[in-house]
Amino acid sequence: MIHLNALSRPLATSASPTNWYSSTLPGATVTGGGGADWLSATDPAALLQGGAGDDTYAVWDNRIAIVEAAAGGIDTVQSWAGRQVLPAHVENLQLMRGAQSGLGNALDNILTGSAGADSLDGGAGNDVLTGGAGPDAFTIVRGNGSDAITDFAPGTDTIRLQGHALFSFAAVRAAMTQTGADTTIALGGGEKLVLRNTLASSLTARDVWLPADPQHFGMTQTFAEEFDSFSASASGLGTTWKTTYKINDQLRTLSSNKEAQYYSDASVGVDPFSLAGGVLDIAAAPGSNPLGLPYNSGLITTARSFAQRYGYFEARVDLPAGKGFWPAFWLLPADGTWPPEIDIFEVLGDNTTTAYATLRSTSAANTTFRVNDLPDLSAGFHTFGLSWQADTIRWFIDGQAVAEAATPADMHIPMYLLLNLAVGDAGSWPGQYAPGMPTGHMQIDYVRAWQYGGGTVTGPGDVAAFGGSHTLKADGVSDLYDFSRAAVTLTMDASGLSTAGTHTIWGSPLGSLVRGGPGNVNFAGGIGDDTFVFGNGLSRVKGGGGNDSFVIIKGGLVTGDLIIDFHLNRDDGGEHDTLRLLGFGSDARLEFVAGSGTIQTYQVVDGDQVSGKLQIQIANGSGHLGSLDVVFG
Helix, strand or coil, rough: CCEEEECCCCCCCCCEEEEEECCCCCCCCCEECCCEEEEEEEECEEEEEECCCCCEEEEECCCEEEEECCCCCEEEEECCEEEEECCCCCCCEECCCCCCCCECCCCCCEEEEECCCEEECCCCCCEEECCCCCCCCEEEEEECCCCCCCCCCCCCEEEEEEEECCCCHHHHCCCCECCCCCCEEECCCEEEEEEEECCCCCCHHHHCCCCCCCCCCCCCEEEECCCCCCCCCCCCCCEEEEECCCCCCCCCCCCCCCEEEEEECCCCCCCEEECCCEEEEEEEEECCCCCCCCCEEEEEEEECCCCCCCEEEEEEEEECCCCEEEEEEEEEEEECCCCEEEEEEEEECCCCCEEEEEEECCCCEEEEEEEECCCCCCCCCCCEEEEEEEEEEEEECCEEEEEEEEECCCCCEEEEEEEEEEEECCCCCCCCCCCCCCCCCEEEEEEEEEHHHHHHHCCCHHHHHHCCEEEEEECCCCEECCCCCCCCCCCEEEECCCCEEEEEHHHHHHHEECCCCEEEEEEEECCCCCCEECCCCEEECCCCCCCCEEEEECCCCCCCCEEEEEEECCCCCCCCEEEEEEEECCCCEEEEEECCEEEEEEEEEECCEECEEEEEECCCCCCCCCCCEEEEE
């Protein structure tokens, strides 16, 4: 059978087997011939080795090794394992029992699910994905090519976009085109997603899981702890953090959880908290304490200083490894009731590639999501985020959505923040700590919160409320949004505007925050401090007066983007603009490409990925952008 991928290239399935090879022996090696072979083994240490023909490998355990030669026919893995990664040189994967996950390789693969809640990720290459019956999840990662989904079911299946500079469903809808029976979503960077036999009009925001917006566009930051200092006390009175449980009480362990730690602080003996380089370290270590528990550790809460209903909450944390360690980031009601409870993450120290996200409710069933196959959360810092809205709660790890649930009826009240490093004792969920286990460290780089805003221009209908005007140009698709006489600061999200024509935006003299999108945008700021966030379309930007910020999110830079009037930092008290780069790796750098005098070209190099090229015109003399002009993160 032939399937066309998103680039209309034919992908073939394997021929039906004519030869059958199998073994139940421990550590067996099963070798095929040169024809269409079926190979199978039951022992996890077995090796299956195909030949030149179309081979089919049947596996019940993903530890079984499969060796296939390059260009050795069209091969298929049929897997009954919970998770299967397609080996090198094998083209196709079939998940056989349902409720499985499958990951492709660098080839153009065909991945097929079965009747159940399957998760498919084609990996690199231009793949064809078929979920089968049941609520399936399709993961589409930036830089991994263009994929086609053959059987997407709106309202049942989900698309999980990762790394793409699309942060709202309006932006996704603006990137959609209908071609016959198929919907194509332009993802940027020349990549696209094709949904076969699916109408764009049938898709809703519930069908697409989007990355967390690193710019938090249109939101107001309500809490920011960067740990340049540490304001804490056992009572929480007059300090940012409270180091004991409850709001009015000062509990120092949760015996109901069978925990082995005493939550200490300097006021009662051992101080588990230390600061270094803007990072708070919570140490869980063996030691004496008033309750006679084996460990001393630390807890911080905002029970007396900060609570919020709805919003986005995020912490950047490095976690400990070791049996019994039990770090968490969670929310509890500010009125002191329990439940409800929202757990942003819990991680067990003997399995630091898995995280748990939980809702505990009186009005709905308790729900825990297990997120598997993560990078080692004890091997460096990772971000854990929560989007809490009136109808939906979503969890994020490293900016990518990992779980979603409807907001229960009892979760519409303000909640406060907690972060802690518990230690399990006998009978606890993580199990008893290992004898002789060394000190564990939970390191917290920051804790932040934002509140969703409501005052954003998203189209012509919003313009008058901001004191602006809207004019459609002669071509019938291009338009002008004029806020040059507005008496308010402007927040405008152009990511949902049409991809046809060019959208011109004149900013407010009191300052503007504008996001581009898949369409072409020309922006001219006023005399105030402006921020422009580049989108997937072509953008020409003039900051105007003030100290302006130009923001590029990974995946959101297009060759031909232009900043017309960048003011370098001259350390003379004059205007100073900033180029801010978000979502890139720790080793990413801004690279000068070409140019002389005031007109220069740059690109961002992030590992083996190179962005589009950005042209910058220097407005205050000559010289290249330096460390004071460019900010990562």
